[in-house]
Amino acid sequence: MTDEPQSQPPAPSGPAAEPEGPRPPSAPPDAPAQPEPLATSADSLADSAAARPGVLTAFRRNLSAGLRLLIPGRVAPERFVRTFDQAGLLLVLGLLVWVGLDWLHSDTGAVLELDGVFGWATYLLVGFFGSALVARAQDRHANTRALLVPALSAAPYVLLLLWLLSDIPFLHNRPLLAVLGALAYLEFVGLRTVRAAYGTVRVRAVLLAAALILAAPFVLDSFGLDTRLWVVDDTQQTQDDDVATSEGLLYDQPARIQAAVERVAPAVPGKPHMFFVGFAGVGEQAVFKREALYAEQVFADRFGTADRSVELINDANDRDTYPLATVSGLDQTVKLIADRMDVDQDVLVLMLTSHGSQDGLAVSNGSLPLAQLGPADLQEILDDARIKWRIIIVSACYSGVFLDELKSDTTLVITAADSDHSSFGCDYSRDLTWFGEAFLKDSLPKAASFEVAFTEASTLIQQREAAEHQIHSNPELSMGALIRQKLADMPSGAPPSAVPASGTRTALGTIAPWPRSPTRVVPCRSRS
Numbered sequence: 001m002t003d004e005p006q007s008q009p010p011a012p013s014g015p016a017a018e019p020e021g022p023r024p025p026s027a028p029p030d031a032p033a034q035p036e037p038l039a040t041s042a043d044s045l046a047d048s049a050a051a052r053p054g055v056l057t058a059f060r061r062n063l064s065a066g067l068r069l070l071i072p073g074r075v076a077p078e079r080f081v082r083t084f085d086q087a088g089l090l091l092v093l094g095l096l097v098w099v100g101l102d103w104l105h106s107d108t109g110a111v112l113e114l115d116g117v118f119g120w121a122t123y124l125l126v127g128f129f130g131s132a133l134v135a136r137a138q139d140r141h142a143n144t145r146a147l148l149v150p151a152l153s154a155a156p157y158v159l160l161l162l163w164l165l166s167d168i169p170f171l172h173n174r175p176l177l178a179v180l181g182a183l184a185y186l187e188f189v190g191l192r193t194v195r196a197a198y199g200t201v202r203v204r205a206v207l208l209a210a211a212l213i214l215a216a217p218f219v220l221d222s223f224g225l226d227t228r229l230w231v232v233d234d235t236q237q238t239q240d241d242d243v244a245t246s247e248g249l250l251y252d253q254p255a256r257i258q259a260a261v262e263r264v265a266p267a268v269p270g271k272p273h274m275f276f277v278g279f280a281g282v283g284e285q286a287v288f289k290r291e292a293l294y295a296e297q298v299f300a301d302r303f304g305t306a307d308r309s310v311e312l313i314n315d316a317n318d319r320d321t322y323p324l325a326t327v328s329g330l331d332q333t334v335k336l337i338a339d340r341m342d343v344d345q346d347v348l349v350l351m352l353t354s355h356g357s358q359d360g361l362a363v364s365n366g367s368l369p370l371a372q373l374g375p376a377d378l379q380e381i382l383d384d385a386r387i388k389w390r391i392i393i394v395s396a397c398y399s400g401v402f403l404d405e406l407k408s409d410t411t412l413v414i415t416a417a418d419s420d421h422s423s424f425g426c427d428y429s430r431d432l433t434w435f436g437e438a439f440l441k442d443s444l445p446k447a448a449s450f451e452v453a454f455t456e457a458s459t460l461i462q463q464r465e466a467a468e469h470q471i472h473s474n475p476e477l478s479m480g481a482l483i484r485q486k487l488a489d490m491p492s493g494a495p496p497s498a499v500p501a502s503g504t505r506t507a508l509g510t511i512a513p514w515p516r517s518p519t520r521v522v523p524c525r526s527r528s
Helices: 038-051 055-068 084-104 116-138 144-165 175-198 203-222 234-262 286-303 327-340 375-385 399-406 434-441 450-467 481-489
Strands: 274-280 309-313 347-353 389-395 411-415 476-479
Touching (some): 055 084, 055 144, 084 116, 084 144, 116 144, 116 175, 116 203, 175 203, 234 309, 234 327, 274 327, 286 309, 286 347, 286 434, 309 327, 327 347, 389 399, 399 411, 399 476, 411 481, 434 450, 450 476
Parallel strands (some): 274 309, 274 347, 347 389
Antiparallel strands (some): 411 476
């Protein structure tokens, strides 16, 4: 019997067709790992994105957790989504709440002024810096954003709550109680915020956070920043106030002038005296008020006018201490003074200090409707009062315009400048103008006569103007022959030592020496 090969069954087809036999050896242990298939990496990213909440969902979640910080109860750190976009959104929300509350509490007619943005930016920088300090106190590697997100989540609610509580009359009328209560509540919310940021909190972080919260109101207040965005224009507010009060204020002036003149000592028959009237024309700069008052003191010490003086002062910050300097007020004052003088033997000293122009002397006090004082106006006032002997001192730019109108045989006229030039030293911070310093302080108290004092003062002014590279103001003097003889026959007054030296304290304050090289030279010309 012959052996014949048996036929093999056909090999299976498809994936099941795998040759039997020994498997290939496995890879050695140290062989590099094969990379994950691309599909596996994409699946992982998709799962991660699905686990992270959307922007709006995270925003609502943070606000919900922030609201829970305002009341007792644990708020876990995991309740907050601490991403950069969430910190930005929460910051914007807090600022919008602040803007809205500021608008609701603004005065009628308030307009948007962006100057307050500077104060906001400063406060935010201080807040960010404080958060960074607390985070570092917690741990050198702690994330500051982990603290910022909970803090910004609670901030809108805290702003609303404190602002609304401040409108309650009981708290509004008890500011100390309101401040103490607000600080205590801020401490409560602040420490809960730190715990919600980091879970277990170190003692030093808690102490630092508490100290920063207590110090924050006082530190921020010391900056003096105005964070209001909705404000009423100060100029408009001042004008509105002036319009509302000007009628009554001007109506009261005649009675106030009458009361001031009634305090003036009357003339003494057979014994000539000087009577002094000061006029500070511009109320927006205190240098004119100070110069008029200083002139009163100089004439009181030198010529005995202490109980024979009246001041008309424009001061935008004080309209009650002195009668206002107005043209009509000057007219009334001079006429009433004349009634207490012996107009044939006594001498009137009129000290005018203000800004000036070639039309005359500026007269202003806020937005009160005041007329300007021209040379013809002043001449008419003096002539109507029938005062014979006059000393007129005008400290202003272009004050020489008064010279031709006022000069006479019985009149002494001294001006700080000629009719074509400015005088100097009208800066807000000065005690006296350049003319006032040279004539009233440095010359008149010790000079033998008005003419000598004027010559000395003119020399000092010319030297100062040259040193400061200014065009010379050219002070002027007109002295009639009769007034020269009249003044020579009158007593010269107190010795020079009666007037305080430069740098000493007087009833008007400290009259300090002026620097010879000021940083700014202000001419006394009228702004109108």
